[in-house]
Amino acid sequence: MTTNDDLVLDDLVLDDPVGQSLGGRHAHLARRIGRATTYLTEVATFSSVSADPGPQDWSDLAGLLGPGAFADMFNCPAVPPSSWEPVFSLEGRQMIWPDDGLPGQPHAESDTGVVELGAENVVEMLDLVARTKPGPFWPRTHELGTYLGIRVDGTLVAMAGERLRPPGWTEISAVCTAAEARKQGHAACLVSALAARIVARGDRPFLHVAGANTAAIALYERLGFQTRGPVTFRGFRTP
Template structure:
């Protein structure tokens, strides 16, 4: 039922995010201005990797270990747990949650850059909706949508300012965003580093189910 999640980048670019697709054969990559991810229906090959490397110096391939051939690079590996949510989260919301508009994008970019400077680009908000909580006229917590297929949407960028932790903002944002995804008649899913025990406990408490693990292979030219 969720087999496409074995290759979420590939299927997102083959479906809902097709307009962002750079197709190099068996491997599809996002336009580097929105995301530096690639994925293959099978195994990414040297020629496909080198073509994207002409555009982007530092990127990730989701799924199977790429076949680098003679391509010289530092290949790193991040193991993530992949979760799905099959039932709506029942939660009372105590905070005002706003959908971020174009006028918020610069503040959103700078906010996420403080915590995850690699994964978020200037045009990443084009991939989906982003929602935030503001306190003292500043953005203090966000959650959004990243990879999207026709029937599934990834929850991403679950970030709270360190000065505002412990107030339940992430819980409310994840519940709110997943609810929006269900309204679209899609299934929410997300990825979290297998070492991030605190985040995994939160997601499991909210009802997310562990589907399995997925590798993210880092490639640097």
């Protein structure tokens, strides 16, 4: 039986989903020096330092990334030294699937045009991302987890997939739909299908969304997601 204490401890890994992923199920996709870690080039730009980083940690991360490189610190609360140039700051929220619920019952994936995407689909995935701008997506991002898409007349018009994977959790990300295919339920179908897969293997889904994206927040709430708390996404450039 799951207790309230278990749930609190379980949720804590979401305070540092990047570090928890790179130290666990994504360790094979990680580069590391000391307590600083980041993803392999072309997989993701997310980086992580310890919970209480000191000068050596920031120096190690700068060494990993190289001079003048982009460091996406995701929702890391620690701020790097003043020699690191701020690139962006974006307010958002972290949303989680309730522990006592199951995803709504979507139509069978074969009946909704949902297909699984892989390495052979990278070119069209990158094209869709370029047109819809759901967030960071690189040539090897699909290696982070399962990606699903919907085609219309053979063309990929919608996509969503799995990104960060801290212990017990899987993040749903890259939710996007081409302009000509919106308002047809594609995003809801894909997120629901992914959530069902994640729950079936024993994980809980979670996701991140920009605070200003009220339409996406409303969609996720209709699907059953609940806000865990606010986050601030930050990016910097190394000295």
